Amino acid sequence: MAVPLLMTDDEGESRPTSLVIPEGRRATQVYAAIDKTLALPAGTTKKSLAKAELKLPSDAEGNPEGYLFPATYPLGENPTPEKLLTAMVDTANKKFTGAPVAAGAQRNALNVYQAVTIASIVQAEAATKEDMGKAARVIFNRLERGMPLQMDSTINYALVRSTLKTTTKDTRIDSLYNSYQRMGLPPTPIANPGEDAMHAALNPTPGDWLYFVTVKPGDTRFTADYAEHQRNVAEFNRVRQSASGGTRDK
Template sequence: MLQLDKQIHKWLIAIVIAGVFVLAAGSAVYSLARPVNASAGDAIMVVVKPGMATQAIGELLHDKGLIKNVLIFRVMAKMEGMEGSLQAGEYSFSKAMTVREIIGKLVRGETAYRQFTIPEGFTIDQIAALLEKNKLASAAKYKAVAAGYAPYDYIRPAANVKYQAEGFVFPDTYRVAAGTSEAQLVKMMMSQFDSQFTPTMRERAAELGLSVREVVILASLVEKEAQLAAERPVIAGVFLRRLKLGMPLQSCATIQYILGYPKPELTVQDTEIPSPYNTYQNMGLPPGPIASPGLASIKAVLYPADTEYLYFFANKDGSHVFSRTYEEHLAAINRDDS
């Protein structure tokens, strides 16, 4: 009986010692996983390259003074099942972050800068949807800003325009910091337009008797109508000639803008929709651009083809058939239908 008591006593001592070691180890891990400096708020940029292993990422973070121990970083990433989920990118970390917080940011891919591209010909509605899809902005907030933002004289608030920023949000690739507001996004994109529309372009517009706004409106029509680069100056020439002769522009793209979606074939009823943007029913330019034109379409308006064409319609391959008279235009359409 005494021998058994001694054995139990030894086991109890062993268990206590093991418990102490576990507690000590836990305390050490807890300490090593805590922030390097809880009061440090300065951002430290870290670039995680594609294909980097967890060990290499841990060493990079340790070299930057963001974590205390590389092994603890690896163990915690593995324990939470995230070792293979750390995403590449440029991150902004702080020494006040815990190891768990750093791992979480790497797993979620919360990079310091996000890159996105606005395609040529996108409308404000499409841009807002793209930004929301990529978790860069609220579509509703972006559109609210775009509705009333007109920082440049050549934009000026216009009546019957849904978005004052429409057409002046330049299609390009942007790189923004995390947390950029919707107002900052709109301002940045419109500032890009202002820098891309050079003094030389403004002088050329004046030579043609066009304001910057009128150039952008026409360029937005060209952007939506033309699919082939070679046809942009020709389509621009047709529109300018029709304006000069006092003819309605009759651009299908303006009807699609009214509808809110690209309808492949318009009906007669579609062209009769009452709207200031209906260039079948109204003379001159619509009240505002119908999309964001790229530089190619803007330059097509500034340097249009010298053409005698007054009509065109699209083939199924995206090219256009151009005609000088309405009779030629009807004949070409009939040939296409037969």
């Protein structure tokens, strides 16, 4: 999850001085991390959203998912959930509202909120900068062709879990985040993306890919040919038979 940075005070007791939010954490995970770091009852940070007065885009409708920017946040004196949430959203706004981001979004026929949503999916689906750029291109190619995104990460978000195994039953759930059943982007980001994922969403790698599957760690294969993709999936299944794991089959 998130990591509190500790220091020892004059009485020899350790207390947190900063909170590290890694890339790709969901808002619920950030809320829990703040509660734990500030030694507050579970659910306190989420309840504080109403009085935090966060400066979110209108499309967010008060939901800070995607705008709790991953970074290290000093706690300072008398830290509160409202202060930390405000710092995270303010940081996101500084990163997301500059001219390069606006231009990149416009270049791809998006608004910034949609770009953040794509970046959140890319963050969840790809492990390296190179794969992030390609995964972003798959998203754009599918949107342009009127294909459903079919991203397992959106199913995981709907089911409040993190796994690489998605069943046929999972893909039939009734949710706005079911990108197997619904066209277009999900209604909100599905996590809080970092700068690499945002860069990929604004500058997707040129290519005609429509499918990808992670055969094994470090071996993600992108293709525009469905038959080739099926062969890649078959190889993944052979690998899975000899070791536990799941699939990222798009």
